[in-house]
Amino acid sequence: MSATLQRCPGLYCGRQRLENNTWSECGACPRGFRVIESYECTRCKDDLDAYSWFYLGFMAMLPLMMHCFFIDLDAKDRKFSRKQLILTSCALAETIIAALFSILLMEPMGQFRLYACPVNKFSDWYTLFYNPTPNYEKLLHCTQEAVYPLQTIVLVFYFLCLINMCIIRPLVSTACKIRGKAPIYAALYFLPLLTFLHALACGLILPFPSIFYILTVRFTDPAEFRDAEARSN
Numbered sequence: 686m687s688a689t690l691q692r693c694p695g696l697y698c699g700r701q702r703l704e705n706n707t708w709s710e711c712g713a714c715p716r717g718f719r720v721i722e723s724y725e726c727t728r729c730k731d732d733l734d735a736y737s738w739f740y741l742g743f744m745a746m747l748p749l750m751m752h753c754f755f756i757d758l759d760a761k762d763r764k765f766s767r768k769q770l771i772l773t774s775c776a777l778a779e780t781i782i783a784a785l786f787s788i789l790l791m792e793p794m795g796q797f798r799l800y801a802c803p804v805n806k807f808s809d810w811y812t813l814f815y816n817p818t819p820n821y822e823k824l825l826h827c828t829q830e831a832v833y834p835l836q837t838i839v840l841v842f843y844f845l846c847l848i849n850m851c852i853i854r855p856l857v858s859t860a861c862k863i864r865g866k867a868p869i870y871a872a873l874y875f876l877p878l879l880t881f882l883h884a885l886a887c888g889l890i891l892p893f894p895s896i897f898y899i900l901t902v903r904f905t906d907p908a909e910f911r912d913a914e915a916r917s918n
Contacts, residue, residue: 690724695817696808698827699726713829716837717792719802729792729802729833737801737835740891744839745784747879748846748872752776755871768863775857776850776868783845790841791834802833810836810888836887843880847872 690700693711699720700708714726721727733741756772785797792800808815809831817825830836850872858865883890 693720693724694819694825695827696815697812697829697831698817698825699724701726711825711827713827716830717800717833719829719831719833728800730800731803733799733801737804737891740835741838744883744890745780745842748843748876749776749780751875751879752780752868752872755868755875756865759865759867768865771857771861771863772854772865772868775854779846779849779853783842783849786845787838787842791838799834799838801835802831804832804835804891807888810891835891836883839883839887840880843876843883847876 690708693699697713697720698711699714699718700711701714701718702725703709711724714720718726718728753773753776756769756776760766760769788797788799789795804810812831813828816827819825850869854865854869
């Protein structure tokens, strides 16, 4: 029946099957769905491929690396102290908990697996810029997550990282009688920055994660900052 659907304008406008076995007007597909060549919104039920899992792993490593960087930067000397060990363990626990809950919150909910829509082209990441204007009259809003869940799961993950840090870090710092305010304040800046980076450049990070990894390691090495400080003194 989907083969007889009338054509929808644009690249990402589709029709949804209604309860009375009819079809909706052309528009954005709901979350977890994607338009196919017959202009039907179909549910994403492909298993996430290995490369996409590595991409998500890379995105999960970014906040952990930033946490470790600022924890090390806050240290008074080069020795790995008890305070650094506790705070680094907290950052690792916060990241792992956020990653696990992010997976459980995506489809299929409550399972350690992910349904996904295939990424076919670069424009799939930026459907906002492909809303059509039929007959140059009224803009038809068809913005959707065509690469589900590679955009939203990372945003959810960063949000959960922030929540976990605000809950776990103060409790552990109080229980272990250590001071670790500076890394927390830093995270309040870099987590929103990572969120903005992902929203803006996620379509570039997936094809070239190695570039971002190299830049992250190169410019977040505490030894570089300490050597520069030593030279200045």
